[in-house]
Amino acid sequence: MIDIQNITVQFGDRKVLNDIEIQFNQGEMIGLVAPNGTGKSTLMNVIMNYLTPTSGKVGFRDGLVYSSKTNEVKIHQFVSMMPDQSDLYNHLSGRDHLKMFAMMWGSDNKLIDETIEVLNMGHYVNKKTGTYSLGMRQRLCFAMQIVANTEIMMMDEVMNGLDPNNVEIISRLLMKKKAEGKLIIIASHLLDNLEKYADRIFLFNEGKLVDANEIIDGFSHAKIKTIRVKNLDEYIKRDLQQSYPSIEQQTLMNDMTLLHLPHSEASLLSEMTTFLVEKDVTDFNFGKVTLNDLYAIYYHEVI
Template sequence: MIQIQNISVQFGDKKVLNDISITFEQGELIGLVAPNGTGKSTLMNVLMNYLQPTKGNVLFDNRLSYSSKSNEVKIHQFVSMMPDQSDLYNHLSGREHLKMFATMWKSDMKLIDETIAALNMGHYVNKKTGTYSLGMRQRLCFAMQIVANTEIMMMDEVMNGLDPNNVEIISKILMQKKAEGKLIIIASHLLDNLEKYADRIFLFNEGKLVDANEIVEGFSKATIKTIRVKKMHEKLKETIKTKYPFIEQQTLVSEMTLLHLPSSEPQLLSELTAFLVEHHVVDFAFGKVTLNDLYALYYHEVI
């Protein structure tokens, strides 16, 4: 468990983190979403004690904080940050990197072969990492954290440079680790994927963490209350406002218009479908507000 207590980080006149207080529990997968430079990596660096906060404290397991070097050593026995590709040693093989991490965290060496198999790394893991592609290096970095097998895992852009197949493989492993009771915190720009497996998703606004459910009520619930229409004409938007004044409209920078229904009654959905078809609109879909939608609404930009 991590308790973040009134954490602030300021660089000159810029307050990157602004009095954040929140608790993350074991068995949770936390998603952090925001444009670059808004605080995701800064928060992780504070949690790892790579960066001293201007104010506040981080408490682990209800007892340990970074109050001394000995405490930091104890915390880093059960807390890890996924290594960056720049941390790899080009003259060592992938397997040697995995052995190094398993040894450093005194984890079960059986995890090495299990992780190699799960990530389909067997055909290159014994080669020097200097010969690896970006995707191979990224898988190795993820594998290194998995074999460390810490109770708390932090990952910054874990899916970078990976093809859809490997994204799904890593997602499956993350869900397995969550089921084991690990606390996993992920900062990511792959929003579709993050939305599938995160228990809670937070966006950043002026140094604060904002729960996605505070931006769109019931965001995390799988209820069909939104119709997504591509490139709707302004005249039709006005017609809908007149005919259905109880329906909230939002148009994203991607030119996608969201029609938020007060309920998911079949009769209302059927009536709206007929209305749209009658007005020659065929490119629409029913569903919930997606994380990509939410990002565009909140930051007025598209990933």
């Protein structure tokens, strides 16, 4: 459990984090989404005590807070953050790194071989990391976090530079860890993947955490109430507005137009399909607002 209590981080006149108060619970996967420089990494650094907040505190189980070096050591026994590629030692093998993390956190050495097998690292794990590609280094950093096996795991852009197959492998392993009761916090620009697996997703606005469900009502459990149309002509938008004034139109930066329906009854869906086809519009689909859509709506940019 992480209890974030009125955390503010201010640099000069700018509040990167502004009086954030929220609790994250064991067995949850939390997604953090925002453009660079809006507070994702700052929040993680505060949780790890790498950065001292201007005000507020972070609480953990048993009432532990960062009030002393002794408490920091206790907290870091069950809280970890995925290492960065720059933290790797080029003269050591991947297996050496995994052994080091298992020893530092006192975890079961059996996790080393299990993790190597799950992540398909066997063909290179015994080589020096200085010979690794970026993707191999990223997988090793993730494996080090898994081997540490802490109750709380934080990851900043864990999927960076990975191909779709490895993204899926890592995602399945993360879901396994969540099922074991781990609290996992992920900051990521891979929005499709994050939307698929995260229990709660938060965006940043002026130093505040904003739940995705507050931006789009019921976002996490949305029904089919949106039609997504690519490159919709302006005259069709006008005809649509005249014929269906209750349907809200929203055009994003990538020329995707969202048509928000007042309800998802079959009759309306059928009627809208007929309308679009009669206008020679064929590139459309029914669904919910996606996290990519939400990002574009909220930040007026696309990833």
